[in-house]
Amino acid sequence: MAAKRSVIPFGPQHPVLPEPIHIDLVTEDEKVIEAIPSIGFVHRGLEHLVTKKDFGEMVYVAERICGICSFGHGYGYVDAIEHIMNIEPTNRAKYIRTLLFELSRMHSHILWLGLMADAFGFESLFMETWKYREKVLDMLEAATGGRVIFSIMRIGGLRKDVPDEVLQGFLPGLDEIEEGIKACEKAFLSDPAVLSRLKGVGYLSKEDAIDLGCEGPFLRASGVARDNRTSGYAAYGDMDFEVITSDDGDSYGRCYVRIQEIYQSAGIVRQCIEKMPKEGIYVPIKGFPNGEYMTIIEQPRGGACYYVHASGKKFIERMRVRTPTFANIPALAKTLQGCDVADVPILVVTIDPCISCTER
């Protein structure tokens, strides 16, 4: 009997999805022929808040673009305003920002590993990875006072200093996390049952990844060495690290890149603690921002752009954010073509979707 085409709606509320995204899957038997994503369930109209909150308060709004990469969003906005106002934060502020950025990246990647394990049905591995994520959150809480939303960013520096004793206390924790992730890595990268779910699933070639404008670990897993941290914003210029890539281009490669980036981030955190300068953390600001600036940073999910336009008033004119998940959705639709229906949850998770960033 010839296969009949049918459309299966996937989402917005679905057991595997922590966040609402809706995909219409056009299928023939068990194969997906076409995937049509639609978004907009989490749209709040956050960018419009610039007309109601002044440019200092907007830092806290920017942090709430997303609860997972909240530090990065706060950083992107503050960085743009600081460039407009010609403020150079102190080195200590830059180092602490870098450190917190990398801790955020670690917790985001470990979170992703857990969700991935959940997506391929390995519940105990999900629990195991999230156990180590709590240790990262402990460090972030010790440094900032918050678990997921930190509110430590401020235009001109930081709201509070992180004492050196607290920073030194992170070192044993980092070792413990690395050991734990090494143990989990065996399951992700060499367990035959897991490999059968990852190897060759959702292949994306290097050319396609570039053409479709992918970002972040999704792009690097297809063998393109692009990482905005190499531009040296914050204190990344002083740090020693190499861009991690994989030539696999499939779900396995994406797993590999993210696991290696956890170790890389732990390394950068150690370098930050080692080289931490001793000085103030805040440069006073004067007046209101006037001008425009666009900054690009590397979020855990890929490059994110922040555009700010200000005209010397208390309220800025326009803030625009372009997020990595948005850039990855066309590639997701491409990788979904030709996959099995049972693999759809895994492929949706491999782009590490962050819908609340995307829709704001």
Place this chain on the structure above:
Amino acid sequence: MRISKSPWLLHYDGSSCNGCDIEVLAATTPRFDVERFGIINTGNPKHADIFLCTGGVNSQNQDVIRQIYDQMPDPKVVLACGICACDGGIFKDCYNILGGTDTVIPVDVYVPGCAVRPEALIDGVVKALKLLDEKADKMKRGEYRSMTSAEYAEALKIKGQLAEAADTEEKDA
């Protein structure tokens, strides 16, 4: 057997920033581990007893929240997790936010916080369990049936009209 011995959770992300959703998930993982109390995070509304809703309500997801709520079997309780689900929070002034979860469905327990901490969430769930048992007892006696979302909308409308009438009376006086 009391229903509170093993209540199942359903979580839906209204229009939250993800912070509360991650904390909801974190509450089920080893550090906080609510699963040891028989609480299971399920994805199916028809299996669920407790509905955890995070984030405010916007024009696109209000029907989704109503559908999920109506599909859940009685007895059921609704938790508004985080300040956005309670009343809109920092996004209250956004053009696409209608308000907290209670603008579309009745809410039993409010758990504020930005982001809500897992400890607070567990406390809220424990309070909800008591309500769940009470509702189950009343249902056995045939005295209770939970409101559907359509009835709730009607009730809100009447409440709004009454408030309006009271306002005009005050002005006249």
